[in-house]
Structure formats: C-alpha cells, structure tokens
Amino acid sequence: MERNRVYILGCGIDIVDSRLALKKAEELILRGIPSQVITLNAEIAYAASLDDRLRQVINEADLVTPDGIGIVWAARHKGYDIKERVTGIDMVYNLCQLAANKGYRVFLLGASPGVAEKAACELKKMYPYLIICGTRDGYFREEEKEEVIKSIREARPHILLVALGAPKQEFFISRHKEELGVPLCLGVGGSFDVIAGVKKRAPGFMIRLNLEWLYRLLSEPSRFKRQMALPKFVLKVLREK
Template identity: 40%
Template sequence: MKKEQYLGVNVSVMTYSEILDDLRMRIKDGKQSTVIAVNPEKVITANQNPLVKELINDSTYQIPDGIGMILASKIKGGELSERVTGIDMMEQLLRFAAEEDLGVFFYGAKEEIVSEAKTKIEDRFPSLNVAGYENGYVKDNEALVKKINDSGAQLLFVALGSPKQELWIKEHMGSLNVKVFQGVGGSFDVFSGKTKRAPAFFRKFGIEWLYRLLKEPKRLKRQMNLPIFLLKVLRSR
C-alpha cells in the first residue's frame, strides 16, 4: 500500500473505504492489522522518541488524523487529499463489524465511561456484536488476554492514551486472536457523551483544533506543534 513520509514518519495514502476494502482481504487471509492515527503532535513526539516512531511505522495503517498532515502533503507535493480521523475510523470500523458480523471488544478508560460508550454504541448499531469490554484499570493482562480471546472478538479498540495503547497492542497482539487493533485515545469519552465533538462546521474544514483551543485556551502550547511541524516539513523539502 502507498505511503508518504513526514520527518521519517509513515502516513498511509488511503481513504476510509480503501482501508475497509483492504482490511476485508487481510481478515480473510487471517492477517492481523493495526490502525494508528498520525497528527503533527505525534510526528514531533516520534522524532524525540525512537520507540514512538517505531510503533507508528510498524503499524499497518497510519491514518492522517489532522489538517496538518494534509497541509504537509501539499507542501511536499504529496497525494494526501483528505483526513482520516481516529474517531471517524472507529465509527467506520464499528459499522464494518456490524455488516460483516464480526465481534468487537472495548478496552480502556474508566468503568463508567467504557460501559456507557458500549451502551450507546449498541443503541446506534443494533446489529453489532459487542463481544465484551474491560475498563483501563485491570492489572492482570494475562486474564484480560484470555477474556478477549474467549469473547471471540475480531476487532479490538484500546483506549489507554498514546503511546501506552500502542505499546499494549504491540506487546499482546501475538497472544490475541483479534484481527484488527485500533488505539482510540479519548474516543470512548465521545461515544459515551462525556466529551462533545466539534460542531460540523469545524470538522468540515479540519479546524477542530481551533474549536478545542477556543474551549480550552490552555491548549495553546500543544497547538503550537502545528506551525512547528509545518516549518520542519518545509525545511525538509
């Protein structure tokens, strides 16, 4: 599959539908696949931490989550034309699982968050087989792996925050029968209703970061990663 690289970090040049079509074939062939969202902040972190860069580059699909990745592609004359966000990818995968009759498992976040997310997701996708869930405070990973395997789930969504969730996936995927893994950060918070997404206007134009900044001015330091990233990409041309 075609990928572009920004400051040494891979990014997949694929749409939602192309990823799902590819996943369908990989599942049929018995292959495991990992999905990780890539944004400017994560690329900068990857350049400071070789382990994070390795986790990203070793993933099957590095989705361009953030308008900064599209802008970087334009700077370098690349082919990225649309964002593939982590939470929308999760929603697409949930719909895919419901259509293909594949069980899903949710792991991570606080008990009240993950359980409420499970309930609301089941309401939204009535035909979805939610094979099980576990909050992010479980200590016995061996028992957790057994619980996931016993559930028969084929898709696993892990919400432990990045890069902890990717590290957990990398460490345990060899012991799991799951075929698709996605680290989903705070997505359970959104599906549970605890956190509201940016209004459609902000999402349409890829400026959720501005909405979040207006709601939480203290995020300004984090948001400075965008111009820093774009400057680094420009210098690397």
C-alpha cells in the first residue's frame, strides 16, 4: 500500500483525512493480512521519542493517523498539508458504519467489565446491520491472555477494536496480531466509555475548535500530569526543525 508520510519526533504519520483513512483501512481489511492501525496523538508521540520500542511499534504499523491537534500542528509546521484530525473514536464510528454496510464482523476488547457490552449495544442501535461477533473487557490477567486471544481468533472478526489505553493497546496488538489473525486491529483508548455513555465527549463546538483536549482535562483533572507532555512535545518539535 503506497504511503505518504511525515516524520514527527521519529514517528511516521500518514498524511490522511477521515475519508482517506477509512479507504486505506478497508484496503487492509480486504488484503486479509493481520495489520495494525494507530491513531497517534502528541502525548504518545512524545513518549515514543523517549522509548525506542514504542517508536518501533508506531513505525511498523500499517496505518498511523493524526489523532490530536498537536500532531496536525507539528505536520503543518514542517510544511505538510494535514487537513484534519483523524481520532480513535471517529475511526470507530466510521469503521462500524463501513462494517454494517459491507458485512464485516467486529470484536470489542477492553475497558471496564460491562462497558464493551454496553458500547456494543449502542453501536448496534446506531448501525442496525452491524455484526458484533464478540466482546471482552480489558481486565484479564496475564495467564488469561491466551484464552482471550483464542476467543478472538475463533470469532473470526474482520475488525478488532482494542480499548486497553495507550500505549498498552499498541504493544498488545503489535505482539499478538499474528496470533489474533485479524485483518485490522485498532487501538481506541477510551472510546468504549464514551460510546457506552460512561463518559461524555466534548461538545461539538469544542471538537470543531480543536479544544477536545481542554474539555477532557477539565472533566478529568487527574489527566493534568499526562497533559504536561504537550508543551514538552511542542518544544521538542521546534528544536527538531
């Protein structure tokens, strides 16, 4: 698959908008080879600049979308025309709509007990023809991992949505995608919580103004320490150029 990428702090990001990202995602599904899609934000890009293993996982992924205004800003700062963010939750909705239209099977893995099931119910309401072939929460022990992988493999999904939090979900997919045998594996962070109604997404006007990060910080003050990675990311990008 031909790729047009920009490298930010050593991480390759595909120059895609939502439409092109979905097109490339379907190409991966149709290819049928286990693949990994990452929606990359500034926080994880900064972490990857300090962690060779994480950076390798990102650069070996089959599709990396610009999730977060920080990534969009950094790409534009380097002279690349990235038109919009392509976030994890938007990819979930777009992939589920595609799956409902084309008959692709979807498996939801992650979040707290009961949340994946609730998210599956909500997605079925939105897309009545969606085939969800399985759900499993993310609170499994290391010794249960093989059983979890086996259950996913036996369900034979075309799309696996993994909500284990970044970068844990990225490492999980990278290490096990061949065993899982799923054509498209995507880490989706806290998307199940939002879809299930456990947490609220930012109002539409804040999303349009690229202030979703601020809403999340105000809603969850405990994120403040994590958000301190953002100014460090900006400074590192400026020094990189």
